[in-house]
Amino acid sequence: MHAIRVLLVDDQPMIRTGFRLILEAEPDIEVVGEAPDGAGAVERARSLCPDIVLMDIRMPHMDGVEATRRIVAEGLPSRVVILTTFDLDAHVVDALRAGASAFLVKDGPADSLVDAIRTVAAGDSVLSPRVTHSLLDRFAHLGAPAAPDVPSRLGALTGREVDVLRALSRGLSNAEIALELGVGETTVKTHIAHILEKYGLRDRVQAVILAYDCGLVVPRGRR
């Protein structure tokens, strides 16, 4: 069994060196290359075919999310581990949707990084506990239909937002939703904007898809 081949991607050379030292201390991990930005990451991922791409999320030229998207889209065998300083919600969701296999917060212990790399190389996925938490919140609250007082935490949809998402998922336009809910169209747009923001979605179509996939809405054909 060969060593796990890792590509380091970060715009700060010192950070790269730091990670290199941490990783090279492990006998079963080998750093095969470095890149300073997203573009370089995609290029080297192509030529080096590393097992793991360890990628910072914030970088010049092309950020980690876009680079991840391309690496995954090209069908490269590398699996991407995203590193971030902050656990910003939008970035998490973007990165996961881009196809990242792991999402780690930098302030964790060095062990957790090494463990994560081994886990991902073995075909599984890893999220920092804090990141996992915000993800679970989303799942937890999307499905709560008539649950009155579930303590609403970060990222959860409010009651009104669920109303709007339901109407949205029936194919109604903003004006129609406004009419049905008895509010202004601007209000509907605000609610939708919040839904999109909370889940890192781009438009109402993706919101409808999420509603179906998470069971908020059940397809007519199958119940």
Added chain:
Amino acid sequence: MHAIRVLLVDDQPMIRTGFRLILEAEPDIEVVGEAPDGAGAVERARSLCPDIVLMDIRMPHMDGVEATRRIVAEGLPSRVVILTTFDLDAHVVDALRAGASAFLVKDGPADSLVDAIRTVAAGDSVLSPRVTHSLLDRFAHLGAPAAPDVPSRLGALTGREVDVLRALSRGLSNAEIALELGVGETTVKTHIAHILEKYGLRDRVQAVILAYDCGLVVPRGRR
């Protein structure tokens, strides 16, 4: 700082004893009670107010998911860690939607259980790597490659139109669909216009809803 108070819930006494031994070996963890089923779990969660409810998912009378739902709905301070033998998708999502804070596969090392309990008690959440993997798949699908043939009941549509509708139902924009299918954006718009016309739909959102309702696309949450 007091010890982490744990309630054990499993229908098999031997399993409970096993977990008790594992947990009691940790100085900062205290097993304060046991329950053989979901009903007992809710009742003891109410009276004991444990920090953690360690719950098997498959049990007689009331299963772990329903018990989790009630504990969360009642606003009890306990956080629920779900244990399962298999990493069945449906159960994962159900449990997460019910409000579980962690989801572990039983075949993991004892360490991971103890770690998970500490992490959850600290306010974060944990998922088994394999479970995380299937979760990420769900998030990633919005940008993922298309699934192979699904028998469609949308006979009126041409082959290309079905391709487009499928891409549409993954939340892609016209430009992205064009890129993926290797055609111009105008062509995509033409196909979409035909789809809308054939079914008397107003916009792409309604087309996506139709795709789900007719079974062209199967929700990630329920297959």
Added chain:
DNA sequence: CGAGGCATCCTCCGCAGGGAGGAGGGACGG
């Protein structure tokens, strides 16, 4: 052969929808 269906592509145009940013009021809990 000609007619039709399909797939590809084009322009011009209007508007719904989404981003950014703000603002006010009501409810609830520390």
Added chain:
DNA sequence: CCGTCCCTCCTCCCTGCGGAGGATGCCTCG
């Protein structure tokens, strides 16, 4: 009482989408 969350609504702005109305080439089938 103040902070926080929710709901409500506003303006300005810009882009993506869909409508209308074409054109071209390639099939197949009568």
